[in-house]
Amino acid sequence: MSVTSERYVRRWPDPAALLTLIKPITWFPPMWAFLCGAVSSGVAFSGHWPQLVLGIALAGPIVCGMSQAANDWCDRHVDAINEPDRPIPSGRVPGHWGLWVALAMSALSLIVGWFLGTWGFVATIVAVLCAWAYSAEPVRLKRSGWLGPGLVGLCYEGLPWFTGAAVLSATLPSTPILIIAALYAIGAHGIMTLNDFKALEGDRQMGVNSLPVRLGPERAARVACCIMAVPQAVVLVLLFAWGAPIFAVAIAIALLLQLLAMRRMLGDPKALAPWYNATGVSLYVSGMMVAAFALRGMEAL
Template identity: 65%
Template sequence: MASAKETNLTLAPLRVAPASLPGFRVCLELLKPVTWFAAIWAFVCGAVSSGAPLAGRWPELLLGMVLAGPMVCGTSQAVNDWFDRHVDAINEPDRPIPSGRMPGRWGLYVALIWTALSLAVAVPLGRWGFGAAVFALLAAWAYSAPPLRLKRNGWWGNAAVALCYEGVPWFTGAAVMRGALPSAPVLWLALLYSFGAHGIMTLNDFKSVEGDRRSGIRSLPVQLGVAPAARLACVVMALPQLVVIGLMIAWDHRLAAFAVGLLLACQLGLMGRLLQRPRERAPWYNATGTTLYVIGMLVCAFALAGGGA
């Protein structure tokens, strides 16, 4: 059940445009193309890690990238913006829905239409691709929409997003390319990098602390405070990579282990600067440290492909 603060906020008036069809640019803004990269990258990592030859599989690869990014990730953004429209009225009032540029209830309609289209796109990818899409879409709605609204608690909400942005696309890419359940090493990497992405999601919450606090959303910066949440995020991002390094050594991928270790060392240096002013420097770290994090994902994916995993 939503808190009293969140319920009261939901009743606050918003600027609403006349009921008409939304423009293409407004719909595209609602789907947030800038967020698609993470899911597309994870899908490509999964496809590479499967070791399956890409020759003759380009249609599946391209369709999977569309499914992971514009479709499923785009759906999650539309769902989140609709159910967060009153929170965004505080944090980011210029977004399409609170600003009134998205007319009437079209924010919700776009989320529903994009959900249906995502399922249609997933059908040609077989039972593994379709099943993963169903799971990711259910998680997207559970994250933002009542009654679950997982985002009300940063522990559960960030875990759901991290899994759907990293683990599920990685799994999907490997499963679609192989047409079967991915190998244990592939599953371990998908899980570990999903765990680390929980810290990345925590950094993303720094931009909305005020609105979250006022609306009863208990993000980790709200629960723990900005500085402790930043330290936790750094630990959560670093620990899985240490485990990945150990696994790469155990699987006799020593060059990959060295590369991931070097990338992690650079991240640790950047984390020191982040922790000095975490709220102001979170976007900077996402552009630098997070980039090194995802490069490590691809390094490991190529290592598994080369080793026949």
């Protein structure tokens, strides 16, 4: 049976397509950021394993999975141009199933967040609202090349980091934790901009003003690199100032390697943006954990 005919015949979604819809490959960044937040809190994991495991599951499969389902539902017309084999435009997730999955997972997110205390629940509410604000009309912040990636960076790195620290410490995280989490969230704007390269043609046709559309691939790539690099430079300067020079040097080395990878990527950003997302981003998130351990030492004092 062809994809076209299946689109009109299928009444129930393909289970494998439902898994594809919530994109497990995207769960790692918020799960890692939540773990960074937990590490940075300075609280021993012993006695807090249930909150830690539940929080990681909430950040990744539940909230991030929900956001992916919501985005695919709201992007089904764009995806029909960019990636027609995706679950919804291909018909493997037919009718309104994509919407129902996103709504059900939104409710599940709030239920699970309730069990993570006041700060965990508040952060979950913010995450769910941001997910729908990013994708759904009439807000649809992804139309903006500045606000869209910024919101995703906040929800992928900053908000999970805050939540991990708040859940384990059962209080508002300290100012240094909030500053470092915010800096890595800002830097993630550049990562999200590079991720927009894969949808360049469809975004142009559908009026999504991503930075690659607005600035062109070359300028957008340079802007993305600056946005990624500058916050990390600020992080290493702060760690030096806060008396954690070894951790600052480790982040400096990771940043230097990223700059070398950026130099190569800028030679052909449209072709090499996916390569950078598989190499430079690994160094970026490694630096996050280094910073988390530096903060952990400070919090333990």
